[in-house]
Amino acid sequence: MQAERLHYEDFTPGRRFELGPRTVSAEEIIEFAKEFDPQPMHLSEEAGRASILGGLSASGWHTSSLFMRMMIDSYVGATASEGAPGIDAMQWRKPVLSRDTLSGHSTVEATRPMRSRPGLGIVTFGHELFNQRGELVLSARNSIMVRQRNPEKASA
């Protein structure tokens, strides 16, 4: 198994990984919001309609967490990853409403070996998620640390 995993060398710029589809239910929107983001527009259809979002809508952090899970199921789960140092940018461009279906892609933008951690490389991705109407709902850019299959001789 280990040998089949994706390593740093497999993430060539331009390579694209499909994400989703994933349908979001009202129940999970409310469940997440109760724990992490209990604002009215994330807790009831009625309050969502009264907000600028237009209906019961997922917390941006919920959408982001679902997006993480979609990346896991697409390629991160099969990658020799050592995690991520953060998010360069994350835009929630349209509300994610209950029963929306999300899909999209991650595209490798750049790669570089990590000087501070020999044997690891940084892979930078651009990400986009769309709803079933083709509207862009999330765009993001981030980097993950990935083990090299054949570590370069690094000047540590």
Place this chain on the structure above:
Amino acid sequence: MQAERLHYEDFTPGRRFELGPRTVSAEEIIEFAKEFDPQPMHLSEEAGRASILGGLSASGWHTSSLFMRMMIDSYVGATASEGAPGIDAMQWRKPVLSRDTLSGHSTVEATRPMRSRPGLGIVTFGHELFNQRGELVLSARNSIMVRQRNPEKASA
């Protein structure tokens, strides 16, 4: 109640809101990871120790979601907020390990009325969370849309 809520005018640059404390359990780290980020270092102490994180550690998305909840409990829950368009930047600077206790603050960096949505203003915050050893674990910058108490005459 409505009249007592924090509005755009209350977010003066430099104003600071305390966050936490919030202790993170192994159980909740694993529960979140199973749903959204099932990578080994977020699922078991053993795999965490074998990773560069040094122990069972929260998914960055979990830390971010806990941070959201800490903001809700500190000030967002008492704010006439219309949500956020995204995150300008989010850095997970140190692992959040099980039984770590997080606390920190949000500081108003800038405010401006929204031309595209009269009656709303944008409030930009800088955020920092520390663990019980005083180490910075999360830093972030984001903006939220807040209703004005006394809407300006806007040129829409």
